[in-house]
Amino acid sequence: MGADPAEDGGGGVNPWPYILAAYLLAAVGLLCYLLSVSRRTKAMVAQIATLRRFSKDTMR
């Protein structure tokens, strides 16, 4: 009757959708964070460059 407890967690439930969901969610979350940090850094560096250029121009 049903799958082996060692395969299904003992509840007759297919565990693989849960396993894949957990790992995919973590992968997406970590990648999104990495992208967010990279984008924010790029934007910040661009603003710093603009301000430096602006202050140089006003010094002249």
Place this chain on the structure above:
Amino acid sequence: MIGRGLERALGILAVIGLVTGLYTGFLYAPPDAVQGEVQRIMYLHVPLILVSYFAFFVVFVTSILYLARRCERHDAIAHSSAEIGVLFTALAIAAGSIWGRPTWGTWWTWDARLTTTTILLLIFIGYLMLRALVDDPSRGATFGAVLGIIGFLDVPIIHMSVVWWRTLHQPASVLRPGPSTVAPDMQVALYTNLAAFVLLYGYFLVKRVRLEKARWELIRLRMEGAA
């Protein structure tokens, strides 16, 4: 340049670690005798939560150092580590919830450990909101340091929650006195993934601190411009 080299080395090592972790978690470690295949989620859930504890410990230490020395670098590390800790805690709670559905029969229960971990997440979401709301960077850093120190005090409560209260969550199997209750093959998978997530934390921290330093630089330039 050393920062860039370190960042690249940590990134490469983290990717190697994560690939090795996936191999050990899915192919090397056997399925659990009681829980079956679904226990493989623990190779994700446990390292994520342990590294988040470490991230909040870093917030705790660097916040004390900031209050003592008023050094921007300590605040940059504290702020960055808090953000990464929030990410890792949120993912650990989500992974635990997904594991709980086929194992406990529920996505969520107000168990002592789950509740105290959620409180930790909310405290540090509050920390990030506070940092975003205060305009004056040195005042924001001071308020953040105080909240970071108080917030970390929840971590030992989370750890002891399974001892102090009768909970559905199982007792500690890694950070515990005495020999480990984890089978040797499973320990290999667990510790490989733990090492991979420590490296990933280091990589994220170096990247995020660079962003924080750029933010301080931008604030300084704006203040110079306004003066």
